[in-house]
Amino acid sequence: MLLRIEHVSVRFGGIVAVNDSNFTVKENEITCLIGPNGAGKTTLFNLITGFLTPTTGSIHFRDQNITGMKPEKIVRLGIARTFQNLRLFNDMTVLENMLLAVPGKYNQSILRPLFLRPRLKKIEAGNIERALETLEYVGLGGKAGEIVDNLSYAEQKLLTIGRLLMTEADVLLLDEPASGLDKNSLDRIMPLVQDLKRQNKTILLIEHNMDIIRSIADQVVFLNQGQVLGVGTAEEIMSNPALTEIYFGGGAHHGEGA
Amino acid sequence: MNYLYDFVTLLCIYSVLAIGLNLMIGYTGIFSMSHAALLGVGAYTSALLSMKAGFPFLVSMVCAVIVAALFSAIISVPSLRIAGDYFIVASMSLQIIIYEIFVTWIEVTNGPAGLPGIPRPNLFGFVIKTPQAYMWFSIVMLSLVVAAVYGIIHSPFGRVLRAMKEDPIAVQSLGESVVRAKVTIAILSSAIAGLAGSLYAHKMTFINPATFDIHESITIASMVILAGAGRVWGPIIGVFIIQAFPELLRFLEISGSHVGSIQKALYGLILILLMMFRPQGIFGKFKDTTLGVNKHVAKN
Numbered sequence: 001m002l003l004r005i006e007h008v009s010v011r012f013g014g015i016v017a018v019n020d021s022n023f024t025v026k027e028n029e030i031t032c033l034i035g036p037n038g039a040g041k042t043t044l045f046n047l048i049t050g051f052l053t054p055t056t057g058s059i060h061f062r063d064q065n066i067t068g069m070k071p072e073k074i075v076r077l078g079i080a081r082t083f084q085n086l087r088l089f090n091d092m093t094v095l096e097n098m099l100l101a102v103p104g105k106y107n108q109s110i111l112r113p114l115f116l117r118p119r120l121k122k123i124e125a126g127n128i129e130r131a132l133e134t135l136e137y138v139g140l141g142g143k144a145g146e147i148v149d150n151l152s153y154a155e156q157k158l159l160t161i162g163r164l165l166m167t168e169a170d171v172l173l174l175d176e177p178a179s180g181l182d183k184n185s186l187d188r189i190m191p192l193v194q195d196l197k198r199q200n201k202t203i204l205l206i207e208h209n210m211d212i213i214r215s216i217a218d219q220v221v222f223l224n225q226g227q228v229l230g231v232g233t234a235e236e237i238m239s240n241p242a243l244t245e246i247y248f249g250g251g252a253h254h255g256e257g258a
Numbered sequence: 259m260n261y262l263y264d265f266v267t268l269l270c271i272y273s274v275l276a277i278g279l280n281l282m283i284g285y286t287g288i289f290s291m292s293h294a295a296l297l298g299v300g301a302y303t304s305a306l307l308s309m310k311a312g313f314p315f316l317v318s319m320v321c322a323v324i325v326a327a328l329f330s331a332i333i334s335v336p337s338l339r340i341a342g343d344y345f346i347v348a349s350m351s352l353q354i355i356i357y358e359i360f361v362t363w364i365e366v367t368n369g370p371a372g373l374p375g376i377p378r379p380n381l382f383g384f385v386i387k388t389p390q391a392y393m394w395f396s397i398v399m400l401s402l403v404v405a406a407v408y409g410i411i412h413s414p415f416g417r418v419l420r421a422m423k424e425d426p427i428a429v430q431s432l433g434e435s436v437v438r439a440k441v442t443i444a445i446l447s448s449a450i451a452g453l454a455g456s457l458y459a460h461k462m463t464f465i466n467p468a469t470f471d472i473h474e475s476i477t478i479a480s481m482v483i484l485a486g487a488g489r490v491w492g493p494i495i496g497v498f499i500i501q502a503f504p505e506l507l508r509f510l511e512i513s514g515s516h517v518g519s520i521q522k523a524l525y526g527l528i529l530i531l532l533m534m535f536r537p538q539g540i541f542g543k544f545k546d547t548t549l550g551v552n553k554h555v556a557k558n
Contacts (some may be wrong), residue, residue, distance in 0.1 A: 051430075080432070080433070083431070091424065092417075092420070092421070092424075096417060099414065099417065100418065100421050100429070100434070108345040108439065109415060110413070110442060113269060113409040113410050113416075167433050171432075227523055
């Protein structure tokens, strides 16, 4: 098991956003988190990536307990995420956004720009090359010099994936990569998500579109009101009448920001 | 003529200080209220080591840089971990504590009476004595600091600083430590203040605590904000305006005893007007091409 979520709960005052959740994510698989609004999907993302600390329970990555670790440390261990609201640096170029995700000392050193400039230039050139290749891979070839604000929404979504790849993380958490996209854009982004599996990445994603889930998910985790109600293949989950009733029947409490 | 040399020398020294502070206020968005005290730490360290321990000027200067950086590390490591706003309070406390040390540790600092007789810098046998020589020396030091800061701002680290101002959470999500970057900047900025302090002490040959009190910290911050925080050369203009201001007041017929208070009231007024009408400062927003990355792409 690459990632283990064990008895994880988080409370905000009196509200239990995630309640005693258990599931595992297998290496090189696509796991989909589904559930009605307010089910706790994004909260789980925040817990796994260190932006929130569980009230109880623990999260393990490759036999290491990562509960309560800082987000940047978790990224360096190999778990990186996107956000529903993208969080790109809109005033910067596409390439600059990509370079900000380069791991190691590259982005934090002040000694290199002061004393080792030629070496820094060389490292920079290598990173630019990798960034341009990655942009090509996600379908943004030729856009490197563009200011992010000038990209279409679909292109911005592709950039979030490109930027994620620059972190070199093995586990990628994608928060609704398909939302807000038209058919054409979906045809660009979903094959990319599937291809990431072939690049030896492990994917955990939040998704609402059942057709997409059916076509790409190896495992589905069904959440409702902060609880994991079912784990299985897409078919197993969808053939469970209780779960489909919650999902389609409007039986869940609706709230803002899952 | 010496008057002009002295004016330019002080302009350079305060520009060094302001450029360092601009790394915090302008590029990182951390407001520090302790830069006058850190200037003082540099000044006292350099002066005392030269006078009492007989250290050569360059060694004293390097020690001044290190000691000022250490003082800042004491508060920046814990306070920047919490949230940026706490740093203002922490740095103000640091300012007050350091000032009290200058005033009360009489055996070492000579208290409010100050330290006279600080030697002129001796660089490999050449004593920088005349106002003209010191002016050139300060210009060289300022140029070195500008080059260093420019190099850092136009590096990948500079890009992280810009990104942090836009969205620190996104920066963290990419694996960069925002706290670490802020602490680095706070320490670097204080080290530069220490350097300015050393230059100041050996220029004036006399220092006392009054030069390093909280009003000075506010004036220095005004210099940075005035010209536009977030430009490498912006603070130099700010320092020039604030340094030249008292000289201009001479042309108005105001009695000597009122000049000081009128000056402070006018600084305050200018800052309030700036914040209302031009919060980005006189020279506006900073924009750059980090290491020429964007140009590189344009070529491809």
